[in-house]
Amino acid sequence: MNMGRTILPSIVALSLAACGGGGGSGGGSTPGPGTGVTPTPTPPPTTGTCSYSSRAQFVRDTLNEWYLFPELLDLTVNPASFTDVQTYIDALVAPARAQARDRYFTYITSIAEENRLIQTGSNAGFGIRLSYDTAANRVYVLEAFEGAPGFAAGIDRGTEILSINGTSVASLMASGGANAVSDALGPTQAGVTRTLTFRPLGGTDQTREITKTEFSLDPVSDRYGVKLLADGAGGQVGYINLRTFIVQDAGPQLRAAVAQFKAAGVNRVILDFRYNGGGLVSVAKLLGDLLAADKTGQVFSRTVLRPSKSSENETDLFAAQPEAIAATRIAVIGHSGTASASELVANAFIPYLGTGLALVGANTFGKPVGQFAFDRSACDDRLRAVTFRTVNRDGGGDYYTGLASVMPRTCAAGDDFLRPLGDAEEASTKTAVDFLAGRSCTPITAGGGVTAQGAGDRYRLLQSRAPTAAQRENPGLF
Template sequence: MLNFKRLHLLYVLIFALTVVGCKDKDVDPAVAAIDSTTTADYPNINSWLYDVMDDAYFWYKNLPAESSLDKTVDPRDYFEKLVYQRATVDRFSAVTDDIDALQDEFDGISKVFGISYSLSYIDNGKSNIAAFLNYVVKGSPAEAAGLKRGDILMKVNGSQLTSSNYTSLLSNNETATFTLGEISGTAIVASNQTVTVTKALVSEDPVLFSTVISKPAYGKTIGYLVYTQFVPGTDADESKYDNELRQVFADFKSKGVNELVLDLRFNPGGYISSAETLASLIGKGVSNSKIFYKEQWNDKYTAYWQKMQGADALNYKFQNEANNIGSALSRVFVLTSNGTASASELVINGLKPYMSVIRIGEHTAGKNLFGRLIGDDQKRWKWGVYLMLGQTANANGESDYGTVNGMKPDYEVEDSTVPYLPFGDENETLLHKALDIMGIPIPQGQRLTSKKTVDTFRKMLHDDLQTKESRMIRGGNLRAIPQ
């Protein structure tokens, strides 16, 4: 009998070629790390992997016969033989040989510079690229060095970023000297300014930015929040970040906010408890008697939960939040990208039965699945598996976004105009579109004069916090069902 913990929802960062939502290969299942096991351990590790998946995997009925598999191969290769329709269905299950390191990444703790960036071409030949900073993590080495949203990184340690070297230059250096770029006419060129940054252990505060935009002439008081991951707090204060969210909404409520722009462009997901908190602060007419979302497990676990906890066992409710602003809202605007995933999509889908959710930007990652990071109970090795256990739906039973196309935006806007403007600037591409839909024009004299549209190198967002893979994990106590 296996022992599990009933999960929290999480979409994680694992830096390589994966992304805040959309990657070269929708998922790279192997999470590189250091482990003391040898090839002699592979048969036992692979047997353990099979047992775990045969018990709890959402698609356990589709596993190949255990006798048909070679258990002596690397567990990464063995695992791929078990994953159900990797390219189109289970794009998210993954195996790791350092479960502790991966758990830290789930919790937003990584040794990093602290930058999130998009990569775009800067020449007509489409060889040279630059990293355009989406945001800089609060309290990170990058922030201490003076880097900020809108900065352009052209070179690393004197080498120009290209389509072939960017991975090694941006991920393999503990200390890096970045040469900044600037717009000169219609070109993006290297400047004389350099910034040197050394990686450090960082716990990312997901409540990145908030403000209230007052437009009394239009009867609008607009709350704007940039939220980068769903993590409730730290080891020292488990509710630290959720309480920051509550304080933001207390401010919105006290100032009479009647329109809300929720910026989830850079949010790959996070713990489901934080998704419940955020949705409960926004939803119109919601309470702990209203369904936020439903879960569907494999047939064994569905029967188990309902037997243990009743027919309502897999229905999860909103929370009662004193600073909920839903009574003042008829709609919420959500800014999205290909990296908006998992818990972010859960919030969007969960709010739809209760209010109008207007999506602006690009299609989301398409993750309606939840899973769990599972380690060996006997602590024989550090290998672990992030396993898809089921899928979610909203109160109306809707769960139609679990494809590579994700959720289609109501207003498709590509965020490709550089330099990126500060958060809250009314000219900033996606925020401006939200204001435009509200009927609010750009103030005179505030139009951007020096700008350029760039060709995206890859439809993905990057960061050095580890690349964020869709991880939606449920929490609590779960015991395996006797076979």
């Protein structure tokens, strides 16, 4: 989110770290659009501005003042025992992590990199989202971004990556697991070239030299992002695949999508968030508004800070939007990469739709907390610190283990990456349509249901060991 109040998650080895926009300079954090919260942290030291000791002191002072769980902050940790700011942060918040309250959600990142991502969606890479088969040591493409070099080379959903620079994926997985594959793909920088051998879905093996370039993360795909699907009973349902909440252009695209539904008289909607790690709260709030024409003035969500910062608490109300519809049933497609702002939208509708709302697919990551941005522009440092939690109208918001435990209905379904996203026969999409049409489904189990190809937790998102801002918000992106 481009705001002081932010929910932007990241997954590292399936551990999520949320983040968000912000801005400002020095030690401050400036809110973005749609929030009245403007943190005023303790000013940073003025000497040795970018030395490790100065940066560590700034982190400690800021967390001591603002961290959502002050009782779970270990201030006895000696910063001199570390040489890396992130490692020191991890030690400070270790008690909260042990209770699954802060799973790498507090971190240091680059102001310039994150702002560029929020404002333009620009990112360097192949533009493909990857998963790996934990049982068979194979790597598959879940999604390809249009305008990126991977898609231009013929790589799309369902493609299997066979080798990287002549080394087979099977041998990489056998020797070093998913990390070895991530490392072999190289740093996330424009100009990095790799020779990939891959097998397109239904095609023959190909070998291409592909160079990472800058590309834009289009929040709603022009190919499959918005659809009207038949419900099998003579009606239609609206389908939106939102890849990320982090890019500001998501707002206009969502307006256009819901305007299509309104023109078609559609009031039952599928929100496909299966790989959506979160993003701007302002975009989440807008999406809520667009689906709640009949709820204007009622509570969308509440933002709750630690007791000493309760004066910063906020309540967001549904606002009227010209494109809005009054959704009567909503199916949220989620999987392990679904987090933060994605979960916020689903949670907001629980008090209003009841059993007319369902989580389809598998359990989500579980991130009901968000961060403020605390900037030191001289060092290009942005501290993303967990500072608030969000709850719905009725105070519900403790889904640290995922949404499956709090949603009125759940329907287990696989992520069938052998079919295109938005395909009416793709497992999760088909199950979502069935739910909206009133047909029965199998609930998600305590273990989370099925994640891909009906194989339980066999398929997992591949993560970079040193994620960029874009990779934090888009799990599996390379």
